Amino acid sequence: MSGHKLWPWRFDFERRTLTHIKGPVMDVYKPSQLPRYQNVRNRYTRLLADQPAEVSGVICTVRTVAPAVVAVASTTTEPPPKAVPECFMDVLEEWGCLWMWDSIRMTGTDGWLEDSIKEGTLCAVTDGSYIREIAPDLCSAALVLECSKGRGRIICSFPEQSLCANAYRAELLGLMAVHLILLAISRSVKGLTGHVKIFSDCLGALGRVLHLPHSRIPSKCKHADILKNIMINCKKLPFSLEYLHVRAHQDDEANYGELIRPAQLNCWADYAAKTVIWGRMGLDPLPQKPFPLEPITVWVGGHKLTPDTSSELRFWVHRQIAREVFVELKILDADAFDEVAWRQVFNTLHDLPRLFQIWACKQVTNIAATNKREYQIKKRKKIYHDPRCPSCNFAIETCEHVLSCCEAGRVDCLQKSIDSLEVWLEESNTEQVLKECILKFARGRGGTSMVLATVEHGQSYRRMAESQDFIGWRRFMEGMISKEIVEIQREHCGLEDIEITADRWAQGLITKLLEITHGQWLYRNVHVHDKVTGTLATRRNEELKEAILDQLYIEEEGLAEEDKYLLEINLKDLEHTSGVKQHYWLLAIRAARRWQELQAMEERGVAEHDLADEGRASE
Numbered sequence: 170m171s172g173h174k175l176w177p178w179r180f181d182f183e184r185r186t187l188t189h190i191k192g193p194v195m196d197v198y199k200p201s202q203l204p205r206y207q208n209v210r211n212r213y214t215r216l217l218a219d220q221p222a223e224v225s226g227v228i229c230t231v232r233t234v235a236p237a238v239v240a241v242a243s244t245t246t247e248p249p250p251k252a253v254p255e256c257f258m259d260v261l262e263e264w265g266c267l268w269m270w271d272s273i274r275m276t277g278t279d280g281w282l283e284d285s286i287k288e289g290t291l292c293a294v295t296d297g298s299y300i301r302e303i304a305p306d307l308c309s310a311a312l313v314l315e316c317s318k319g320r321g322r323i324i325c326s327f328p329e330q331s332l333c334a335n336a337y338r339a340e341l342l343g344l345m346a347v348h349l350i351l352l353a354i355s356r357s358v359k360g361l362t363g364h365v366k367i368f369s370d371c372l373g374a375l376g377r378v379l380h381l382p383h384s385r386i387p388s389k390c391k392h393a394d395i396l397k398n399i400m401i402n403c404k405k406l407p408f409s410l411e412y413l414h415v416r417a418h419q420d421d422e423a424n425y426g427e428l429i430r431p432a433q434l435n436c437w438a439d440y441a442a443k444t445v446i447w448g449r450m451g452l453d454p455l456p457q458k459p460f461p462l463e464p465i466t467v468w469v470g471g472h473k474l475t476p477d478t479s480s481e482l483r484f485w486v487h488r489q490i491a492r493e494v495f496v497e498l499k500i501l502d503a504d505a506f507d508e509v510a511w512r513q514v515f516n517t518l519h520d521l522p523r524l525f526q527i528w529a530c531k532q533v534t535n536i537a538a539t540n541k542r543e544y545q546i547k548k549r550k551k552i553y554h555d556p557r558c559p560s561c562n563f564a565i566e567t568c569e570h571v572l573s574c575c576e577a578g579r580v581d582c583l584q585k586s587i588d589s590l591e592v593w594l595e596e597s598n599t600e601q602v603l604k605e606c607i608l609k610f611a612r613g614r615g616g617t618s619m620v621l622a623t624v625e626h627g628q629s630y631r632r633m634a635e636s637q638d639f640i641g642w643r644r645f646m647e648g649m650i651s652k653e654i655v656e657i658q659r660e661h662c663g664l665e666d667i668e669i670t671a672d673r674w675a676q677g678l679i680t681k682l683l684e685i686t687h688g689q690w691l692y693r694n695v696h697v698h699d700k701v702t703g704t705l706a707t708r709r710n711e712e713l714k715e716a717i718l719d720q721l722y723i724e725e726e727g728l729a730e731e732d733k734y735l736l737e738i739n740l741k742d743l744e745h746t747s748g749v750k751q752h753y754w755l756l757a758i759r760a761a762r763r764w765q766e767l768q769a770m771e772e773r774g775v776a777e778h779d780l781a782d783e784g785r786a787s788e
């Protein structure tokens with residue numbers, strides 16, 4: 170019988186025989202002759218062992234009543250033999266993954282499909298649609314199979330959610346659906362031979378399907394999931410296929426009525442596929458689903474993995490590793506980790522210069538060079554190093570302290586950097602309340618919670634606020650923004666028709682926050698190294714820019730040890746710097762220099778108001 174379950178016991182009513190099948194042999198049980206059970210109904214004892222197996226009677230289960238005595242517990246009749254599918258629709262149903270066929274409709278006389286294929290009058294026309302502006306991760310396909318003698322017609326259209334959605338994929342989806350239907354037809358009619366014409370307006374997709382390899386799709390191939398499905402399952406049909414090109418949108422130039430039938434059907438399919446996309450406007454994205462007959466699918470974070478989405482796999486693997494490390498190093502606990510907009514953080518970091526990436530990593534994991542760290546390292550060699558902060562000369566300098574140092578010049582530098590964040594938020598069409606809250610929270614330097622910052626703005630910001638507070642101020646300043654922040658901006662983008670997407674916006678915000686934190690490092694480093702022999706940072710701004718640019722080309726070589734930190738600067742658009750825009754690193758270096766000069770003068774006993782004037786004059 171079908172199914173994967175084994176039924177070793179069978180009961181034959183007429184012969185009052187119970188058999189226990191054990192592979193090729195069986196034990197035979199007869200009504201028990203043991204003294205206590207002789208006259209009791211339904212008690213069986215083994216009479217023969219290891220007889221050649223022979224199936225008779227109905228499936229049953231037994232229970233053990235006493236040693237060597239069993240009773241029949243239940244019996245059931247055989248399920249009816251599986252019906253031969255009468256119609257290709259039964260076959261589609263058997264395959265599952267019915268989402269593709271939700272809209273399928275068939276009209277026509279009895280047996281029309283069979284006759285049509287036999288006589289070679291069946292035409293399949295398909296078209297796909299993809300409208301990035303409406304749904305960047307959605308494509309759709311529509312298809313029609315029609316007998317050119319008018320005996321019948323099948324129509325169908327469906328959407329597919331996928332990270333690799335594009336117009337080409339949409340065309341391939343339509344072709345795959347046609348192939349699957351043809352395969353289902355061939356399974357429902359034994360020995361069907363004949364001919365089918367398949368039309369598409371996409372030469373690329375037609376060519377791809379026509380010239381599919383026989384055994385293996387190259388691993389880097391785009392949309393391998395679709396091509397594999399066609400290659401493995403649909404290439405050995407008992408009837409022949411002919412792939413034909415039909416020019417798209419012929420109704421633009423001629424009356425629909427004057428077009429040849431495949432061109433008319435192409436216009437219909439084009440419209441039907443577009444209608445599917447339009448119909449999903451404003452709806453939540455669909456989950457991606459496997460195809461009928463698709464043998465193995467690998468899913469990562471709700472998306473099907475194909476060669477086109479391998480970056481997706483990279484993201485989820487990195488995220489998993491990071492989550493463990495973050496918990497282990499007590500950077501964030503697991504719940505807080507899950508609140509962070511990691512996709513945007515991941516994309517941001519991958520766009521930044523390598524040395525800046527490394528700096529960010531060191532800052533987050535507390536291994537950037539601080540006086541505390543140097544103190545620990547030197548202690549092993551029995552050398553004393555002052556673990557205190559070079560700016561405030563008071564607190565132990567840790568990576569955390571780098572952000573929270575109270576020295577006036579640094580706080581001033583931090584606030585000025587946040588001023589430049591404000592300008593950026595303004596320019597980038599940030600949702601108004603969100604902008605205010607971000608600035609309030611950042612300026613609070615860890616003393617203001619996001620909940621407090623949003624308190625006047627009602628419940629809709631509450632969720633974001635709690636989420637961000639969970640992550641905390643320090644991590645926020647290190648770029649770990651809450652995913653709720655991105656969602657607020659996303660909704661805003663949707664309503665206001667804003668050019669920059671919420672994801673790009675989030676990447677910008679994360680970069681700005683990292684730069685602010687890095688600014689605090691530059692400030693600190695200028696303090697430490699200028700006191701020693703730092704040379705680059707003491708140059709004038711223009712010279713500094715030139716010098717850093719030169720250094721970029723020769724990397725670390727030729728750079729004094731104490732100036733190497735300057736290479737970590739995020740210099741992405743250094744060469745396009747207009748001079749009008751204040752770069753975060755110039756701001757930080759200049760601020761550090763000025764406060765150093767002030768300090769020096771203070772030591773020499775110069776009155777403060779004179780200092781301020783001089784500070785300005787030196788700019």
Ligand SMILES: [Zn+2]
Pocket residue numbers: 558559560561562563564570574575576
């Ligand atoms: Zn300090």
